[in-house]
Structure formats: C-alpha cells, structure tokens
Amino acid sequence: MSALLASVATYTVVFTLLAATAEHLSQPGALARALAAHRVVAAPGPVAVLVIAAEGVLAGTGVVALRAEGDRGLRTAVLLGSAMLLGLYAAYGLHLRSTGRGGPCGCSRLELPMTGWVVARAAVLAGLALVGLSLSGSVVVVGCTTRPGPPTDRTVLRARGRGADPDELQTSALILSWIAILLLALVVSGLVRQVHALSSGMVQRRPESVGLPPGTPAPGFAGLAPVPPAAPLVLLFLDPDCGTCAQVLAEAADRVGRGGLEFRILYRDDAPARAAGLPVTVLAGQAELFDRYDAVATPFATVVDRSGRVLRAEPLGSRAALRRLLDEFDNPSPGGPGPAVATDRQGGRA
Structure with a gap:
C-alpha cells in the first residue's frame, strides 16, 4: 500500500x-x-x-x-x-x-x-x-x-x-x-x-490598489489629446505579446466608428504590425505613461473625461470586459467624433 x-x-x-x-x-x-x-x-x-x-x-x-x-x-x-x-x-x-x-x-x-x-x-x-x-x-x-x-x-x-x-x-x-x-x-x-x-464576475473584479483613482488629473492629457476631445477618452495599455490584448485591440477598433468615445492605444515599447492598419490612434514607446497611469498589467484601461480627469481605471481580463466598460460610458451622439488616425511615437500623424 x-x-x-x-x-x-x-x-x-x-x-x-x-x-x-x-x-x-x-x-x-x-x-x-x-x-x-x-x-x-x-x-x-x-x-x-x-x-x-x-x-x-x-x-x-x-x-x-x-x-x-x-x-x-x-x-x-x-x-x-x-x-x-x-x-x-x-x-x-x-x-x-x-x-x-x-x-x-x-x-x-x-x-x-x-x-x-x-x-x-x-x-x-x-x-x-x-x-x-x-x-x-x-x-x-x-x-x-x-x-x-x-x-x-x-x-x-x-x-x-x-x-x-x-x-x-x-x-x-x-x-x-x-x-x-x-x-x-x-x-x-x-x-x-x-x-x-x-x-459571478470575479474575473472582472477591480483591485482597488491598481490604477489612478477617479477624479485624478490625467497625466500627459495635453499630449494625448492636443484638441480637447468631444467625448470621454479611453486609454488602452497593451502589450504585443499578450493574447488578450489583441482581442481588446480588435474590440476598440470595432467601436471607433460608432461615436461616443475616443481611443488611444498605448504600448510600452514598439507597437505590433497588426495595429498599424486599424482606425485607432496608436502610440508606441509610452513606458513613462505606463508608470504614471499605474498600468501594472496588460491589458489595462483608463477612461478620462473631456476635462482631463480620470473616470475609471482597471485591468481587463477579456474582450467582454472591455465591451462592458465601454457600454457604461458610450453615449453616441449624431455629431460624434470620427475615426482616429495612426500616430508615431511622439503622437504626431503618421
């Protein structure tokens, strides 16, 4: 035995x-x-x-x-x-x-x-x-x-x-x-x-100690949105080697043409090739903003209002988690913003 x-x-x-x-x-x-x-x-x-x-x-x-x-x-x-x-x-x-x-x-x-x-x-x-x-x-x-x-x-x-x-x-x-x-x-x-x-929603439960608290002034907001946005700005912190990040990126690209929200896709180092042809604003080489926004995990989302203050910050466990987050803040209007344009490391037009 x-x-x-x-x-x-x-x-x-x-x-x-x-x-x-x-x-x-x-x-x-x-x-x-x-x-x-x-x-x-x-x-x-x-x-x-x-x-x-x-x-x-x-x-x-x-x-x-x-x-x-x-x-x-x-x-x-x-x-x-x-x-x-x-x-x-x-x-x-x-x-x-x-x-x-x-x-x-x-x-x-x-x-x-x-x-x-x-x-x-x-x-x-x-x-x-x-x-x-x-x-x-x-x-x-x-x-x-x-x-x-x-x-x-x-x-x-x-x-x-x-x-x-x-x-x-x-x-x-x-x-x-x-x-x-x-x-x-x-x-x-x-x-x-x-x-x-x-x-029970445990995957999407938000760790309270991660990300900037609501009401905090968004770091680097002027560089992220040189023209004041007409809608809440969604910052997505992604990683090229993260499988869930690719799904989150696809969901953001699908939502661009609907209006009601603007997007900025940020990568710590180089952006993947798949992000180049999407109708979203992509910013590479943003290690400093990763730290300033306390984006300790990817994918990570931060929603900023039109005045430049944080509304929500949380890690994302799936594409569905991003969809639920966007549904909370997406209020489409007839004159909503059009698609964003791809940008280089400094945020200029590609």
Whole structure:
C-alpha cells in the first residue's frame, strides 16, 4: 500500500510540474504580468523567470529520478524542492486572498483569476510532495518492480530479455489509474471553480490598489489629446505579446466608428504590425505613461473625461470586459467624433 501511495503522490507532482512548465513556456509573459498586477514582488520579470526555471529543473530532474533505479537521493531532492515551491505557491496565493489583491493567478497561459481553488490546489500538491518525500524509498520507478525483502534491498531489476512481470504490470496499471483519477478530479474541480468565478464576475473584479483613482488629473492629457476631445477618452495599455490584448485591440477598433468615445492605444515599447492598419490612434514607446497611469498589467484601461480627469481605471481580463466598460460610458451622439488616425511615437500623424 505504501508503494502505491508514494508512487501516486510522486508521479502526480512530477507530471503537474511538467505540465506547468509547458504552460508557462507557451506564454512566457503571463506569469510576469500576473505578478505585476499583484504588486507584491519588486521585480516581476526576474521572479517569473526564476519560478519557471525552478519548475523546469524540478520536472526534468523528477523524470530522470523516476527512471534511475535505486537513486533515492535524487528523488528525495526533487520532492523536497517541489514541496517547498508548491508550498510557496500556496502561501503566496493565501496572502493575495487575505489582502484582497485581485488579478490573474499566472498559473496557466489563460488569464484565470486568483481564487481559493488555486490556493487549495497548490496546497494539495505540496502535501502530495511531502507524502512522496516521506515514502520515497517505496516509489515504483520505471523499469523496475518491488518485491518483498529486506528494507535495504526492496527493488529488483528485470533481467534483460525477460518478459514483463505480471505483478509489475498490475502495480504500474494501478499507479497510472490513480494518477489519472487524481488529475481528472483536479481538472474538473478547476473547471467548476472557474465557471463559477466567471458567472459571478470575479474575473472582472477591480483591485482597488491598481490604477489612478477617479477624479485624478490625467497625466500627459495635453499630449494625448492636443484638441480637447468631444467625448470621454479611453486609454488602452497593451502589450504585443499578450493574447488578450489583441482581442481588446480588435474590440476598440470595432467601436471607433460608432461615436461616443475616443481611443488611444498605448504600448510600452514598439507597437505590433497588426495595429498599424486599424482606425485607432496608436502610440508606441509610452513606458513613462505606463508608470504614471499605474498600468501594472496588460491589458489595462483608463477612461478620462473631456476635462482631463480620470473616470475609471482597471485591468481587463477579456474582450467582454472591455465591451462592458465601454457600454457604461458610450453615449453616441449624431455629431460624434470620427475615426482616429495612426500616430508615431511622439503622437504626431503618421
């Protein structure tokens, strides 16, 4: 029984870290953007790189350890490191929840919210790592089987050319079945939680500490709107590598011709090529305004009234979130403003 419990716990932790590494590498900026939105660590980018590297090293070493017969020390090191990393995840998430900080969890390529389920999942995985650590000598590794015998010599290698041992096949099948059941339970639980979060509006919940408060004079307003706008001005802070930002940009372009709102699209560095042909005002090289508007995550929206004062500032989790925001402020009039024009880094006409 101890071999089954230790094996299920160890394989689940290693496979989860492997999947997490793949998710983060498929969207490298997601974790950094989430950490920036949380406003807990001083250097979100380097911290994100270290976390992803730690996951990759532990996952890769874990795969090796599960194929290395008799290398209990390597498995112990992997499980100890995994327990520390996953425990840190759980503690960090609990801190965010207790302090009321919102934003995405950064745990996958999708911008999912930091919910109690995310914290509980990390805590469960940390517990599994500790279980595997306490029973690391009983883990069934690939290419071997366990047989009754002295505690110092419980593992018997298969002889080369020998057929598969029925006991080994049964044990391996049982281990894989439990791993599949556990992972499926985690996935289903996560989906249920995320659906509940989406239906209750948790994804769009505004962190109160992010962005400029309403009534604040908009920094650089004269440069953003040399001619006083005839309607509220929507500033969208985007990133070229952000998938949600591309959807937000498309939604803004769709709303331009309707009147009632004016748009400025800001990028910290260079603007992507897809923004060049859209009928919106695009401003590249706006790192200073990103800081002055406290746009710590992308996509981020700030609505400014015609007198140059902030009406609303909040991060956006989806295209639908921008649509809801615009619907609150969009009051089309027959003489509404026409489409904006593309601009260069200094805000001049292209």
